Structure formats: C-alpha cells, structure tokens
Amino acid sequence: MIEEQSIVKVGMADMNVVRDPGVIRTLGLGSCVGITLHDPLLKIAGMAHIMLPSSDIAREGQLNIAKYADTAVPALLERLVAMGASPSRIVAKMAGGSQMFLMAGTGDTMRIGPRNVESCKMMLSNLHIPLIAEDTGGSHGRTIELDSGSGILSVRSVQMGIKEL
Amino acid sequence: MEVFKHFKEFKMDVLKEVGNIGAGNAATALSRLLDKPVDMAVPKVQLLPFEEIADRVGGAERIVIAIFLRVEGDAPGNLFFILSPEAAKSLLKRLAGMQVDQDGMFDEMEQSALCEIGNILAGSYLSSLADFTKLDLSPTVPGLAMDMAGAVLSYGLLQFGQMGDDALLIDTTFLEGDHEVEGKFFLIPDPDSFAKIFQALGVPLEND
Numbered sequence: 125m126i127e128e129q130s131i132v133k134v135g136m137a138d139m140n141v142v143r144d145p146g147v148i149r150t151l152g153l154g155s156c157v158g159i160t161l162h163d164p165l166l167k168i169a170g171m172a173h174i175m176l177p178s179s180d181i182a183r184e185g186q187l188n189i190a191k192y193a194d195t196a197v198p199a200l201l202e203r204l205v206a207m208g209a210s211p212s213r214i215v216a217k218m219a220g221g222s223q224m225f226l227m228a229g230t231g232d233t234m235r236i237g238p239r240n241v242e243s244c245k246m247m248l249s250n251l252h253i254p255l256i257a258e259d260t261g262g263s264h265g266r267t268i269e270l271d272s273g274s275g276i277l278s279v280r281s282v283q284m285g286i287k288e289l
Numbered sequence: 290m291e292v293f294k295h296f297k298e299f300k301m302d303v304l305k306e307v308g309n310i311g312a313g314n315a316a317t318a319l320s321r322l323l324d325k326p327v328d329m330a331v332p333k334v335q336l337l338p339f340e341e342i343a344d345r346v347g348g349a350e351r352i353v354i355a356i357f358l359r360v361e362g363d364a365p366g367n368l369f370f371i372l373s374p375e376a377a378k379s380l381l382k383r384l385a386g387m388q389v390d391q392d393g394m395f396d397e398m399e400q401s402a403l404c405e406i407g408n409i410l411a412g413s414y415l416s417s418l419a420d421f422t423k424l425d426l427s428p429t430v431p432g433l434a435m436d437m438a439g440a441v442l443s444y445g446l447l448q449f450g451q452m453g454d455d456a457l458l459i460d461t462t463f464l465e466g467d468h469e470v471e472g473k474f475f476l477i478p479d480p481d482s483f484a485k486i487f488q489a490l491g492v493p494l495e496n497d
Contacts, residue, residue: 136339136443137454152349152439155447175443175450184453191450224444225357225432236447265440267350282352282436283394 134158137191139172141203142272149269153220155237157193157244157260160217160270160277161200161253163209169272170204172196176236177243193243201251216253217277217289218244219268221260237261257289301334303492304459304483307418308332312461312474314417315370315410319472322384322409323465330462336455339446345460346371346473349439354395356407357444358431360415363424364485366478367445368415370407374435376470377403383470395435404433414474422489448479457483 132142134150142148144167150158157174172190176182179192189195205211221241241260248255259266259279267280277289309332320327343349354377356370372380377395381387385402395403408431419426434441449456459476478486 136439136446137450152343152437152443154436154440154443156440156443176447181451183451188454191454222440224434224436224441236444263434265437267437 134171134173136173137175137188139170139190139196139200139203141168141170141200141207143168143207144273146272147269148272149267151267153266153268154222154224155220155240157218157220157237157240158266158268159193159197159200159244159248160268161204161209161214162217162270162272162275163204163213164215164275165213166207166209167272167275168204168207168209169270169275170200171268171270172200174240174244177239193240193247197244197247198251201253211251211253214253215256215275216248217257217270217275218255219259219266219277219279219289222262222264222266224263224265226263259287259289296336300487300492303487303490304334304457305332307421307486308334308459308461308474308476310421311414311418311459311476312463315414315474316463318410318413319463319465319470322406323470326466328464328466330464332459332461334457334459336457338455339443339450342446342456342458342475343438343442345458345475346438346442347373349437351438352436353438353441354403354433354435355438355441356404356411356431356433357441358408358411359429360426360478361429362419362426364422364426364478364482364489365448366476366482367448368411368428368477369442369445369473369475370411370414371438371473371475372403373471376472379470380406400433400435404431407431407433410472411474414476422486424485424489442475445475445477449477452480 132148150173221237316327354372
C-alpha cells in the first residue's frame with residue numbers, strides 16, 4: 125500500500141506545523157537557520173525558517189514573527205502547544221547558519237549566520253527546550269526536512285549529500 | 290515598505306535605466322574579454338517576495354555560481370553576478386584556457402579565476418553606475434559561492450528583511466552571441482538608498 129505523505133513547505137521567514145505522517149521542509153538555508161520542534165509522543169512537528177537574530181532591528185510596520193529568532197521560537201512553541209503538544213516533551217533540532225561568502229572585512233552582516241544560531245540557542249534555553257541535534261555553521265547551503273513521525277531531520281547539501289540527525 | 294509598492298512607473302523606468310547602464314557596461318567588458326558580441330535583455334525591476342527571488346535563477350535549490358559584493362558609499366546595496374555551473378565552465382575555458390572537468394567541482398585556481406572575472410564585470414557595472422549618478426560607490430572585495438540559489442541570495446536580502454518580506458530587485462540578463470554564456474546581475478540597493486539614487490538623478494522626491 126502506498127501511504128500518502130503530505131509535505132508542508134516552509135518559505136523564507138515563514139513557519140508551519142505538521143502532524144504524522146506529514147513531512148515539513150524548507151529549501152536553501154544559507155545564513156538563515158531552520159529550527160524544528162518535535163513532540164515525539166503526539167508526533168507533531170513545527171519548523172521555522174529564521175532570517176535575522178533579533179526583532180530589535182525591525183523597521184517593518186507589521187512584524188513577521190517567523191523572521192526573527194527571538195519571536196519565532198516562542199511562537200512556534202505556542203503553535204505546537206495549541207495542537208496539544210506538551211512543552212516538557214518537545215525537543216529541538218536545527219540546521220543552517222552558514223557564512224556563505226568568506227570575505228575580508230567581515231562585519232556584523234557577514235556574521236549573520238553564527239548570530240542567528242546563537243540567538244536561537246538562547247531562546248531555546250530560555251524556554252527550557254533541549255537542543256538534541258544540530259548541523260550549523262560552515263559555508264554551505266542546506267535543505268532540511270523533518271519527519272513528524274520519527275523526528276528524524278534530514279539535512280541535504282551540495283557537497284556533503286544527505287545527513288540524518 | 291509600502292513606499293516601494295507605490296513607486297510610479299516613471300521611477301521604475303529610472304531604475305531600469307540604472308540596470309541598463311550598469312549591465313551594459315559589464316556586457317561591453319565581457320564582450321571585449323571574449324572578443325564576441327554580448328547581448329543584453331531589458332532589465333526587470335520588481336518588488337518581489339523573498340521566495341520568488343531565487344525562482345529567477347531556477348529555484349531555491351538550483352546550484353549557481355555567485356559572485357557577491359557589497360556596495361559601500363553614498364548608496365549602499367548588494368550586487369550579485371550569477372552564472373550556471375555550465376556557463377562558468379565555458380567562461381573559464383574561453384577566457385583563461387582552463388579545461389574544466391565536465392562534472393567535477395571547481396578547484397581553487399578555477400574559483401579564483403571566476404572570482405576575478407566576476408570582479409571585473411561587477412566593477413564595471415558599479416563604476417558606470419557611479420559615473421552616471423555621480424554618487425560615491427565603492428565595491429568590497431568580492432566573495433564567491435557555489436551553492437543553492439536560496440542560500441546564496443538570502444545574503445542580499447538582509448537589509449530588506451528588516452523592513453518587510455519583499456525586496457526591490459534590478460535584474461539584468463546578458464547572453465553571449467551563441468548563447469553559451471548566460472549571466473545575471475542582481476542589484477539590490479538597501480531600502481534607504483533609493484531616495485539617494487533618485488535624488489542623484491534629479492527625480493523629484495514626492496510622497497508617492
């Protein structure tokens with residue numbers, strides 16, 4: 125029998141949630157961080173494609189909370205909890221945060237990848253969510269996919285192929 | 290952000306001209322290097338959602354060669370020169386006499402040569418723009434990446450990211466005579482730079 129598996133896509137500066145047997149995916153992470161939260165018992169998963177570390181610098185009228193680490197992580201947790209997930213069971217994984225261009229004079233903008241990673245980690249620790257796996261840093265792009273059933277995060281990159289976390 | 294949605298047709302035309310002049314000069318430089326005619330498409334100027342920017346080069350996962358440089362000075366912004374791996378190989382073969390492995394990746398020497406070609410072309414794009422606008426625009430040392438388009442291009446969207454979920458992109462494609470080399474320039478001025486570009490070109494500032 126062929127099992128129908130739905131794939132939920134998460135765009136840049138976007139977040140979404142999925143239930144078993146769904147898979148949630150985001151493409152082409154560079155300096156952005158893809159963070160996933162998973163409740164292994166209820167098999168509910170959420171993913172955010174985070175672009176910037178902090179909403180303090182936001183100059184937009186209506187804040188897109190999925191874009192900034194400090195707003196996206198709590199909002200994603202809330203969405204999972206609203207679906208019945210228990211905060212005490214939720215675990216996090218993340219990937220991305222690369223430095224795509226290695227250039228001289230690396231100012232703050234060039235270091236955006238590592239700063240996104242740091243900010244996500246801080247938010248997770250504030251919310252007491254354990255980070256159980258990560259594939260961050262480096263200088264390559266990644267496409268990630270989380271299986272809500274198994275909680276396995278597959279990370280695909282051009283040079284290194286597929287890695288399962 | 291709203292302000293960019295309401296740019297009048299006229300202002301979009303001015304930005305097209307900016308792309309035209311920049312890429313036109315770069316195309317001339319490339320044509321001299323190749324000793325072959327290089328054609329250019331009419332620039333596209335559009336406010337695009339972040340998602341759709343990578344679609345312009347074949348989607349977020351498409352592998353591209355990108356030379357990126359940050360423009361500093363009066364009107365800061367981000368400039369990308371983007372090639373497909375095939376076009377990059379063809380360029381290396383013709384310009385540097387390098388025989389590139391058809392399916393292999395690019396070695397250090399080839400990457401360095403590509404970076405230099407990108408630097409020459411981006412430099413001529415920028416210097417013609419600086420002449421045209423009389424603005425002080427200076428490029429940073431370029432960086433090269435070969436990776437998924439989404440990952441690479443997101444670097445140029447950070448400044449717009451603070452303001453919204455779209456970016457205003459000046460996109461110019463050029464094609465070498467027998468279409469073996471196709472390249473793209475993406476100029477993404479920082480949101481605050483548009484007023485300076487318009488002012489420098491004598492476009493009246495109004496609240497539209």
